[in-house]
Amino acid sequence: MSTDEKILKVAIDMIAKKGFKGATTKQIAEKAAVSEMTLFRHFPNKKKILEAAIDRYYYSFQMKELFEHKLIWDLEKDLLMIAETYHTIMKKNKNVIKIAIQEGHNVQGLNEQVNKHPRQLKELLIKYFEEMKKRGLIIDDDYELTAMNFLYMSYGLFISRSFVQGQTITTLSEDDVIKGSVQVFINHLTPNEVSRGIH
Amino acid sequence: MSTDEKILKVAIDMIAKKGFKGATTKQIAEKAAVSEMTLFRHFPNKKKILEAAIDRYYYSFQMKELFEHKLIWDLEKDLLMIAETYHTIMKKNKNVIKIAIQEGHNVQGLNEQVNKHPRQLKELLIKYFEEMKKRGLIIDDDYELTAMNFLYMSYGLFISRSFVQGQTITTLSEDDVIKGSVQVFINHLTPNEVSRGIH
DNA sequence: GGAGTAAGTTAGTGAGTACTAACAAACATA
DNA sequence: TATGTTTGTTAGTACTCACTAACTTACTCC
Secondary structure, three states, X not given: OOHXXXXXXXXXXXXXXXXXXXXXXXXXXXXXXXXXXXXXXXXXXXXXXXXXXXXXXXXXXXXXXXXXXXXXXXXXXXXHHHHHHHHHHHHHOXXXXXXXXXXXXHOOOHHHHHHHHHHHHHHHHHXXXXXHHHOOOOOOOOHHHHHHHHHHHHHHHHHHHXXXXXXXXXXXXXXXXXXXXXXXXXXXXXXXXXXXXXX | OOHHHHHHHHHHHHHHHHOOOOOOHHHHHHHXXXXXXXXXXXXXXXXXXXXXXXXXXXXXXXXXXXXXXOOOOOHHHHHHHHHHHHHHHHHHOHHHHHHHHHHHHHOOOHHHHHHHHHHHHHHHHHHHHHHHHHOOOOOOOOHHHHHHHHHHHHHHHHHHHHHOOOOOOOOOOHHHHHHHHXXXXXXXXXXXXXXXXXX
């Protein structure tokens, strides 16, 4: 791992954990096993370290391409796949998302950046629902509303598991909760007893 | 407003916004319109200010008492009322919740404190569902799972609206989203077409 | 009016923090 | 061997921050 990368890796972790002010350049250098001087030789100042770290550790995905060939028009399997993909993306970007929550107003464009995935996902879900409707596989509904609720549900789970420590609220596993959430939406979107009695 | 209260009010707002390190005693004093000296005459140190502020501005509720006489065993109305109450509580405690997310590990017992409401609400929901089942008004289900998903949905909505700034993801109003989320769970929990066709 | 209390003012201390200057050591490459 | 590049070390600067000491001012209650 190059010196740059060592520094950025430690920086993103530490800033996510302690905040921008709380993570000192001395500590970052120490934990990255370089001298503080080296750190400032690689980056002009602390702020630029954060910006470079976000740049390096924010993984961007194009939902459309990501899902294009994976949707099989089976509500349960598709929603499950979407939810799981959502969590994979969010976890990859966990540190940047945490930083956006606590430092968003201090970093130009960070909030916009972090909102891109949810927005894309919302659009994808709406289009997916519309197509499913066309195929007669789900009922008519306010798809934006349903998409948002699906997202909020996933988001709540993600935040709760990632950022709220201490005694947990439930012992249910993440996988079980995701599966459960998908079931809720299946029952909501599926006409009559087609899906009833499964659980 | 007493001097103590002026200080604590500004402190909780500013620490929630800028983090513990980011909010300086000088700024707090300034915004509270007292001298910094006065601030230290009222509180021995900065940490104690935060602790006192949390103490003062964390509103604790007993779910059981809160809901005892309000439940009318109509799934839609009850869930709506529960969701709305949830949001009212969370908003009241918004600052403390934000601080818990970013400073939880630095304040003894804060995470536990903040988790109390969700845990209580989970238990309440489970009991509510069980009673509704007894009355033959909802189907059999994994009620803990359903309760958690209802909570995660509400939590996601709350966090998204409260802490994530920047261009919004949807233009739907909070009320509409809440109503929508309740509909999702009604369709999930209600046997067959009883509730179908409403929306 | 006098005593007690809360607040302001000013000046300062000591510690930490971002960041720099200057020089030396290690290493790779030609 | 010579040279350029990267890193470490040491010492230091300028600044901010939490927190204090000492004195003064304003207000209240008797």
